[in-house]
Amino acid sequence: xxxxxxxxxxxxxxxxxxxxxxxxxxxxxxxxxxxxxxxxxxxxxxxxxxxxxxxxxxxxxxxxxxxxxxxxxxxxxxxxxxxxxxxxxxxxxxxxxxxxxxxxxxxxxxxxxxxxxxxxxxxxxxxxxxxxxxxxxxxxxxxxxxxxxxxxxxxxxxxxxxxxxxxxxxxxxxxxxxxxxxxxxxxxxxxxxxxxxxxxxxxxxxxxxxxxxxxxxxxxxxxxxxxxxxxxxxxxxxxxxxxxxxxxxxxxxxxxxxxxxxxxxxxxxxxxxxxxxxxxxxxxxxxxxx
Amino acid sequence: xxxxxxxxxxxxxxxxxxxxxxxxxxxxxxxxxxxxxxxxxxxxxxxxxxxxxxxxxxxxxxxxxxxxxxxxxxxxxxxxxxxxxxxxxxxxxxxxxxxxxxxxxxxxxxxxxxxxxxxxxxxxxxxxxxxxxxxxxxxxxxxxxxxxxxxxxxxxxxxxxxxxxxxxxxxxxxxxxxxxxxxxxxxxxxxxxxxxxxxxxxxxxxxxxxxxxxxxxxxxxxxxxxxxxxxxxxxxxxxxxxxxxxxxxxxxxxxxxxxxxxxxxxxxxxxxxxxxxxxxxxxxxxxxxxxxxxxxxxxxxxxxxxxxxxxxxxxxxxxxxxxx
Numbered sequence: 001x002x003x004x005x006x007x008x009x010x011x012x013x014x015x016x017x018x019x020x021x022x023x024x025x026x027x028x029x030x031x032x033x034x035x036x037x038x039x040x041x042x043x044x045x046x047x048x049x050x051x052x053x054x055x056x057x058x059x060x061x062x063x064x065x066x067x068x069x070x071x072x073x074x075x076x077x078x079x080x081x082x083x084x085x086x087x088x089x090x091x092x093x094x095x096x097x098x099x100x101x102x103x104x105x106x107x108x109x110x111x112x113x114x115x116x117x118x119x120x121x122x123x124x125x126x127x128x129x130x131x132x133x134x135x136x137x138x139x140x141x142x143x144x145x146x147x148x149x150x151x152x153x154x155x156x157x158x159x160x161x162x163x164x165x166x167x168x169x170x171x172x173x174x175x176x177x178x179x180x181x182x183x184x185x186x187x188x189x190x191x192x193x194x195x196x197x198x199x200x201x202x203x204x205x206x207x208x209x210x211x212x213x214x215x216x217x218x219x220x221x222x223x224x225x226x227x228x229x230x231x232x233x234x235x236x237x238x239x240x241x242x243x244x245x246x247x248x249x250x251x252x253x254x255x256x257x258x259x260x261x262x263x264x265x266x267x268x269x270x271x272x273x274x275x276x277x278x279x280x281x282x283x284x285x286x287x288x289x290x
Numbered sequence: 291x292x293x294x295x296x297x298x299x300x301x302x303x304x305x306x307x308x309x310x311x312x313x314x315x316x317x318x319x320x321x322x323x324x325x326x327x328x329x330x331x332x333x334x335x336x337x338x339x340x341x342x343x344x345x346x347x348x349x350x351x352x353x354x355x356x357x358x359x360x361x362x363x364x365x366x367x368x369x370x371x372x373x374x375x376x377x378x379x380x381x382x383x384x385x386x387x388x389x390x391x392x393x394x395x396x397x398x399x400x401x402x403x404x405x406x407x408x409x410x411x412x413x414x415x416x417x418x419x420x421x422x423x424x425x426x427x428x429x430x431x432x433x434x435x436x437x438x439x440x441x442x443x444x445x446x447x448x449x450x451x452x453x454x455x456x457x458x459x460x461x462x463x464x465x466x467x468x469x470x471x472x473x474x475x476x477x478x479x480x481x482x483x484x485x486x487x488x489x490x491x492x493x494x495x496x497x498x499x500x501x502x503x504x505x506x507x508x509x510x511x512x513x514x515x516x517x518x519x520x521x522x523x524x525x526x527x528x529x530x531x532x533x534x535x536x537x538x539x540x541x542x543x544x545x546x547x548x549x550x551x552x553x554x555x556x557x558x559x560x561x562x563x564x565x566x567x568x569x570x571x572x573x574x575x576x577x578x579x580x581x582x583x584x585x586x587x588x589x590x591x592x593x594x595x596x597x598x599x600x601x602x603x604x605x606x607x608x609x610x611x612x613x614x
Binding site (some may be wrong): 037038040086089090091092095096097099100101103104105106107108110111112113114115118119218222226229233268271272274275278279280 | 343345347392393396398400401402404405406409410412413416417530534537538541572573574575577578580581582584585588589592
């Protein structure tokens, strides 16, 4: 079959890709863990962020990694506003409605982007796109190594926010017991919106990490979000360590199945894992809650 | 079912059936056929989603299976088109049964069920896009041979009538379900599955029956699509667009009502045409409007157009009474 070097490189590349997947999944699982909803607009919001990177680069010459500083706060606010003023009020607290409202948002965002940018595949040029790092056993692309490092930093930051800050404490309280949290004076609607904002902000970071080596089309987010759904289900809905481990695992699975079965069928591997987990172990590998 | 149940259906269908002889414009007839296909797919979704409360985000899997079965069996097995139409419906029902069996046996509900249906549709799309039998990414073409025995007609009016016949059959069937014990079970499962079980309803069997029926109806829409356009590829047959239309139409029209899917499909398609008329041929702009409408309806009129009309009628009735 393949020589060990190729397989090792594939595994390492899978881990690097998996780091970005984990970041996308992190936002999804955070929102699920607190609001107990699946945000179907997650992929469309990722696409929006990727177009944001594109526009900042082409319009203002801002480097994608610098764009993190602009887009992360912007997307935090966007996510906050979406939950506070659209999803929350429109769904009247019913899960079925939240499902439909986030689906509606996804349809609107995706097609608005299609109307503005058309379906062309676009990418940005950065001078370091093809630079690589030699780690002895394999050559790794520099942007992917940066993506891994930043993803870990974001995961740590997210952990710090949840574990060490007051708002983090409030978020954990709402996640555990919404009514009790409201009774002790926590503004649940605000906490929901903050959580949604954090989830969206992590997408903005993911977009900045992706764009140097990836392309963007109005539907590109779907590919990632399916992977993210798989990771979240695999790692256990609402579990942040689960999302990280699941992300890395799926990255490797995708890379290896791409190597052995080719690109298009490689994707199927992800979906089959996804369906199998949903059907046979819906609590995920790490999750405890049903 | 009483005459009062059947009469409104007969009137609406008869009015729509009058259009082909009166209007010869191909644009109008095209619009009508397409809308009826969407309505049929949406009627299928409504049985499971509207009455049973199980929101599928991947009804494309049934639509596409019906469409591909129709096309592949004609092209590769040389079967008669009318026969493949029936086989397509059966294939869709079978896929519905299997997906329903797997998902409901695992107890998937709510978002989890939405996710798993979405994933099944994607798997089918990727396979159809790669497999040789379905023509892969190039798609599959049914040979043009315009004869009634081939389910191909010179006039679009014939397709309007066939589409209308199917929609009418499902309207009647839906009304019958509403009136039957099965409908009561289904609504009970939607409202509270545990309570339904406590009363002796078997939710698994009820949901399984609902998804099989739902899949058969949506597959029929796929068969009709294949036969009308004579061309399919994976992104048409298993594309997210049809999953979205099948779900949005009943919600706009009136979820869990007999006329909801038809009304919603007419409203959506009409609006879609209007938007592209106003905004020009901007891709995706009609779907933007659909999405906004979906959110607005969920927020302000969860009972849909049918529900709004009923509310208006009740208001109209009450006013004169209050005046006296």
